Amino acid sequence: MNRYPLWKYAILAIALLVGLVYTAPNFFGEAPAVQVSSAKATLKLDSAFAPRVQQLLEEAGLKPDFVQFDGNSVKARLPETDAQIKAKDALSKALNPDPANPSYIVALNLLSRSPGWLTALHALPMYLGLDLRGGVHFLMQVDMKAALTKKAESLTGDVRTLLRDKNIRHAGISRDGDSLEVRFRERDTLTAAVALLSDQLPDLQWAESVDGGELKLRGTLKPAAARLVQEQALKQNITTLHNRVNELGVAEPVIQQQGLDRVVVQLPGVQDTAKAKDIIGRTATLEVRMVNESAEAREAERGGAAVPFGSERYLERNGAPIIVYRQVVLTGDNLTDAQAGFDGQTQEPAVHLTLDAKGSRIFRDVTRENIGKRMAILLFEKGKGEVVTAPVIRSEIGGGRVQISGRMTTAEAADTALLLRAGSLAAPMEIIEERTVGPSLGADNIDKGFNSVLYGLIAIAVFMCAYYGLFGVISTLALGFNLLMLVAILSMLQATLTLPGIAAIALTLGMAIDANVLINERVREELRGGAPPQLAIHNGYERAFATILDSNITTLIAGVALLAFGSGPVRGFAVVHCLGILTSMFSAVMFSRGLVNLWYGRQKRLKSVSIGQIWKPDAAANTAIKA
């Protein structure tokens, strides 16, 4: 009766194997590495870059363990820290000929030392949280009200243009918070305006009212449109943050949305919060200038003459030089939006820009006077400008809606739009939470967490083995198996391990032994009641199961509540706690039963089992059953 079919043993063996494989990477530690990523929003790395890094390293006399491309960056693992520093210097020198204007960021990083075949199985070590690794964590609140105001501002301009184009006379347009108000003198014009605006601006809903002798039309953003504005604002802020954080040369920054209006920024290895804040809070600027197309300027472009007075030389994205006037026509402040799309007539890929009221006016005047000439849009990052695009002005552009098209692929249009938006934050952000942890403290936390688990486990193991004999050994093995499964699952999920997470592992193990105590006590009780050993084992496991299930459900309820309402560190605790409860069910019941069956199940005439001393109240002399 205490025999498992082969498939059950097979499941256990597979679980054990998978557990070992996925837990293993955590024990190999980390090796020094260098990471090369793009320093410019205009430069993208691809897989062809990895061989180049390999070649550069070999030229410098270094032998990297491997060089790999992983989506955004190229990483090379090196045998020791000396080689790592040399590699960093060699790569910086070769890739960035002008150190003042680097195209690539070469950063020091750590890569898992686990062998390639484990990595190929996607068996990767857990991430260490900032409290274990050291670094800085920011939680930023995006001012969504400002994003909506900005949108309303740009819509006000649209309304004004639309009404003027259709010759609908109004008595004034004003913005009030994130809604806008148009006043009219006559009923007819109002009706015409409502028809036009509802048709042309589907994002707004309109309400009429009468105030004194004046008719008023109040436009508010529809909830769906407002939500979209907020989503885009958040997305743009995250993109902008990515660009800025890249500059810090942090190996593995985390920039994530949290909730509807928050962004988490985590920078491992950074302790210099002042610098980090400075860079995160900085504003890149966008400028529109006219291109100098005079003969001297053409000559200067070719490098044949000096740059004419009042002009400057910049590079286009393809590297071609271009001479533009110093005078700034517009700045990014007047640009409210940039989106990739298609030309209405030719269906060519295009970039659509939206300007605010002031910007539209200036743009109309400039374009009227400069038809046929080129205008350049420059992006200034870190004080250095680069021409994003330099289109030819084909006609006067009024109304603040600008379209740049021609000789562009869809991807290029999307890139350009991103670049034009990347300069600025869609809405201001405020740091509402900040944590820094020093690296020595992080290492200390790992040791302390590890030691707590280790010594606790040893104490439990010693007690269980002494008290329950072989059954105690089996319980201990089951507990070890539980730990293995838990770490393996966390590694598979690529969870971030934090100190509360380690505490949860310890606590879960401490609670998980309950299941084995239940089983062992029950088996003893059956034996005390006079049941033969095989039957006692069988009944013990069967009868304890319902109680184990019960006790785990109440604990799980608490775990789920923490998961649902907890945030930050508590969430890490809750995830581990919940997973641990599930793995403990499997290990305590199935794994330990498997071991018991393997040991005792095959013995036909089992006389006694080793589960410690069974004391019977009615027997004067202790008739202990011992193995």
Added chain:
Amino acid sequence: MEFFRIRRDIPFMRHALVFNIISLVTFLAAVFFLFTRGLHLSIEFTGGTVIEVAYAQPADIGKVRSTIEAMKVGDTQVQNFGSARDVLIRLPLADGVKQSELVGRVFDTLCRAEGGAIEARQGVSDKGESISRQVCAAGNVEPVTLQRSEFVGPQVGKELAVDGAMALGFVVLGIMIYLALRFEWKFAVAAIVANLHDVIIILGFFAFFQWEFSLAVLAAVLAVLGYSVNESVVIFDRIRETFRRFRKMSPPEVIDHAITSTISRTIITHGSTQMMVLSMLIFGGPTLYYFALALTVGILFGIYSSVFVAAAIAMWLGIKREDLVKSGSKEIDPNDPNSGAVV
């Protein structure tokens, strides 16, 4: 080895009144301290700034305190943390102080008080990870280093407090529903009263000793709540089974029998969990200290309350055989999913 050599059922319920009076007194004391002293909430709930610095020499707390008080940034708490060289500084939210710059300012002031100057340094750790940090340098030594800092804005703190209360409510409700489905209402009420009394007592301890109540402690309280409810579940299971098996016993006798026959498991399980928690308390360092402390208090009172309080309340509520054993004709209903759920 067999620790529990019990010949006869221990008459726990004869002393039920005494236990309940002890509980009531502890409970009232806990409530009293909660109201008079209040919880010492961590900045996660209140908002504010915490800075942990390590001095090269044992720190002069008085000097640190007077240095920071001279900055006029609100009332400051300065204390040792872990060792004589580590100092923890707590700065609550104060009007007119820009919190997000506070850490830098405080560290700068502390550094200058030690005769050093702040400089940014780029370094590489032994493992080969680049580290950029602000260092307080005075010649070749670092008199003081910034170990950790944390700033929580007021809106975050308020949210966390609300979320924490919601989590507690959710756990209590979830467990009540579960117990009501699993047993009948008298047990559900008894278990939840007993275990809430645990929670209040843990909070009472934190209020009385003014231990810091952080998010981690809240997590510990909730985890221990779920954990000690299952203790009550085990005993109630046993009570139900005993009602079925021994038809002539009176309810107090049934309860005594149930508690006596589960006491060995109760103590061994809690003892094992406590060993783990003790290990955290001793080796886990200051960060896990209050977390482990909350668990310790919770586990100890968990045993007491689920054994002596929950069962006693169920007895006062008047559980009868008829409440639990629905069909009188059958001893054990094989289709009852709850039969056999015993220790």
